[in-house]
């Protein structure tokens with residue numbers, strides 16, 4: 001088996017659809033253990049050939065076998081793996097990572113071949129090579145603290161690190177003085193002789209070439225001359241290519257490994273450009289703060305506003321029915337509507353609408369008066385006739401006594417429950433319960449025995465005078481009402497089960513009555529809960545709008561990261577190319593950049609969360625100063641927090657993807673050729 005076999009190789013650079021043919025029908029073979037020099041005029045295609053042998057680009061035509069393996073059979077990851085395992089590169093420009101120390105530079109290939117040896121083994125091996133190359137006391141120097149010759153020796157150690165069979169060197173002495181050049185050549189000869197490495201050196205230097213086993217001369221993309229007989233490979237033998245080694249490399253495992261390797265590197269890269277990173281982070285911090293604050297404030301405001309309106313409970317409505325005075329003579333009416341009939345139709349409504357939980361007629365007199373034992377309240381008394389359900393539905397609490405009983409409703413008992421202010425003003429020196437009040441409305445006047453006193457209440461409808469109300473059994477009210485009109489049931493308060501849709505039930509009841517009475521009745525549902533439902537919808541919309549603005553801010557921040565990462569990809573053009581040369585797969589390159597953007601986002605995001613947290617509490621605090629009805633409280637909205645955390649990672653990944661793809665697509669050769 002030969003180290004390298006090339007048959008009928010053609011290679012063209014393709015730029016803007018024009019193809020320039022560089023290598024033309026080139027064939028050659030290099031045996032394992034050979035030290036070969038490649039010479040030829042500048043521009044003859046020597047470097048191009050070396051990149052092809054190094055698996056950095058694919059031939060336009062022809063076959064290349066490396067250690068018997070036809071490279072056209074390998075996919076990209078396998079090529080990367082082969083580069084790492086079998087091939088070491090040495091360049092004229094050294095291509096060291098400028099911010100990494102000597103030892104870190106030497107260790108670089110092991111990042112992409114981590115399972116071969118333990119970290120300790122790699123480290124001791126790297127030290128050994130450094131010692132061997134005379135760099136033992138320079139391990140923690142950076143490349144700019146080394147001479148050219150020393151830098152190239154670092155590159156030689158790096159090339160040895162993965163223990164490759166083949167070393168490719170492109171003008172390794174081209175940038176060196178003659179002493180350093182001799183040292184490097186000595187090193188390479190050493191490796192060839194003692195370690196049986198196959199070494200291919202491109203060189204202008206005839207002294208270097210003369211020390212090689214063989215010189216291959218290239219002219220105009222073909223081999224012009226070889227000092228020894230060229231052993232053109234026997235195609236049949238070569239066809240027995242070795243079986244591909246499978247790379248056991250699970251995606252997740254390799255991601256984890258890449259993440260682990262990239263994390264410190266990412267932190268270092270970001271720290272290198274502190275101002276730029278910090279400025280970029282501001283965008284994300286503000287965006288995340290806005291997302292957290294807007295959603296939290298939206299939810300907070302919603303809760304506060306709605307709690308003020310939920311007086312009747314979110315599942316209570318009032319249903320109205322009046323005869324239609326404008327009814328036309330031509331209207332067809334099944335049954336004419338007079339007013340609601342409690343026993344006849346309202347009670348049975350529960351059977352048709354099982355969602356109904358409680359129900360009470362509401363009869364009402366506006367401007368009543370009360371007196372007891374010489375004290376009186378002459379106006380503003382609101383007199384209600386209701387069933388025992390009314391207080392339960394309107395959530396009025398009793399401070400004294402009890403609610404009506406069912407029997408009292410049935411028997412039209414002369415009992416009443418009075419508002420707090422009535423009790424306080426009339427019974428300042430006697431127990432209210434059991435006393436008989438005199439209630440008058442218009443010319444009508446009657447007595448009722450107090451069985452309960454209501455707790456004070458506030459209402460967003462102050463004209464309802466919640467503390468000057470008197471409740472009577474509606475049957476009693478009907479019996480006493482001065483006139484026919486006042487005794488009719490026109491309003492019914494209805495409470496539905498909390499799980500049912502109140503709007504739907506309300507509409508259903510209305511439809512039921514409209515079908516029964518046709519155009520002879522006018523029916524209407526009035527409900528705080530419908531109002532609340534509408535208000536909730538509005539407030540949700542409001543929150544969504546605010547949050548969208550916040551998300552736009554965040555997106556702008558994300559674009560900032562993308563921009564920074566793109567700049568960073570361009571700046572690290574050569575580093576990425578080098579990493580690929582040393583065997584980094586596309587996935588590993590991509591992971592490195594994604595991790596950088598995720599780190600930036602995570603850091604900025606955490607700052608943003610803190611900013612947002614204090615920001616919205618400041619907003620609440622200021623609001624409390626202006627709106628005296630609400631009180632300051634510490635608030636954490638878990639939904640907002642969760643969404644913010646998700647956004648941090650989403651933005652991290654999304655803003656990193658484009659630069660990461662750009663980095664992974666980068667053309668290695670262009671990167672290596674760039675100065």
Ligand code: ADP
Nearest residue numbers: 013015020022041042043044045046047048049
């Ligand atoms: P050598 O190393 O022998 O000096 P190279 O292999 O670097 O030569 O280049 C061979 C030829 O290919 C040169 O004429 C050069 O101009 C051309 N070439 C190199 N890179 C590109 C490219 N990206 N696109 C087009 N032509 C290129």
Ligand code: MG
Nearest residue numbers: 046047048170
């Ligand atoms: Mg060249």
